[in-house]
Amino acid sequence: MKIFTWSNVRLVLMFVLVMFLFSFASIRNENRKISKIDVKIIDNDTPFLLPQMVNKLLIEKNQDSKTITKEGLDLKKLENSINQHELIQKADVFVSVDGVLKAVVKQKTPLGRVVSESGSFYIDYEGNRMPLSDNYTARVPLISGEINGVKREKLSQILRMIYEDEFLKKNIISVKVLSSGSLVLENRNYDFDIDFGRIINIERKFKNYKAFFQKAVSDSTLNKYKKINLKFTQQVVCIK
Numbered sequence: 001m002k003i004f005t006w007s008n009v010r011l012v013l014m015f016v017l018v019m020f021l022f023s024f025a026s027i028r029n030e031n032r033k034i035s036k037i038d039v040k041i042i043d044n045d046t047p048f049l050l051p052q053m054v055n056k057l058l059i060e061k062n063q064d065s066k067t068i069t070k071e072g073l074d075l076k077k078l079e080n081s082i083n084q085h086e087l088i089q090k091a092d093v094f095v096s097v098d099g100v101l102k103a104v105v106k107q108k109t110p111l112g113r114v115v116s117e118s119g120s121f122y123i124d125y126e127g128n129r130m131p132l133s134d135n136y137t138a139r140v141p142l143i144s145g146e147i148n149g150v151k152r153e154k155l156s157q158i159l160r161m162i163y164e165d166e167f168l169k170k171n172i173i174s175v176k177v178l179s180s181g182s183l184v185l186e187n188r189n190y191d192f193d194i195d196f197g198r199i200i201n202i203e204r205k206f207k208n209y210k211a212f213f214q215k216a217v218s219d220s221t222l223n224k225y226k227k228i229n230l231k232f233t234q235q236v237v238c239i240k
Helices: 006-030 051-058 075-083 152-164 166-171 202-219
Strands: 036-041 088-095 100-107 110-116 119-124 142-145 172-177 183-187 193-197 227-229 237-239
Touching: 036 051, 051 075, 051 100, 075 088, 075 100, 110 152, 119 152, 152 166, 152 172, 152 202, 166 172, 166 202, 193 202
Parallel strands: 036 100, 110 142, 142 172, 193 227
Antiparallel strands: 088 100, 110 119, 172 183, 183 193, 227 237
16 A cells, blocks of 8 residues: 655656646736837848848738737748748748747849840749849849740759859840840950850850950950850850
């Protein structure tokens, strides 16, 4: 037969007390009203979005955030709503222990800007369409010509390579798509056209171009050329 000592009783009482306090704190936390809203945009050096724009997505226009409790918030629904915004890549929404509704937002990354008679828009890092922003204009290559003549994923592939290479990012300012599917690129500081050809052997062509450019700079011959042909992977053909 088991004998219950005062030590055992105290342990049981302490356990019950801890559980009670935990439940009380949880209920109190759920009923805590939202004290304020804090929006953090990670890459704010390119402010396509302003914090107040995200703020409107978090709380409906005619709703006072100070009357909302943590329990009354559907964080997943809010997060999904923000993630549907065309300028947002990903958002994390949560409530801090002191009742602050927080949103950490990552914007989409534009790689190029399409310019056409039907309108203008960016192509983002994933190859998707991204609208322009009234708050900020990205310095990315302008894309023109027969855009529909090439697959979007192919075009985004070459744009990603330009974006991720400091030399190309600094020098290539436009991409024109010809009806044949070939591309003509433009350099920021020189008047020659860069005949890139079809979107194949991208890495090799850009490697050839950079090697040519470095050699031509050392020879002071860049201003003599009207066209740089990169179609042939074994050589760069220059036309004066």
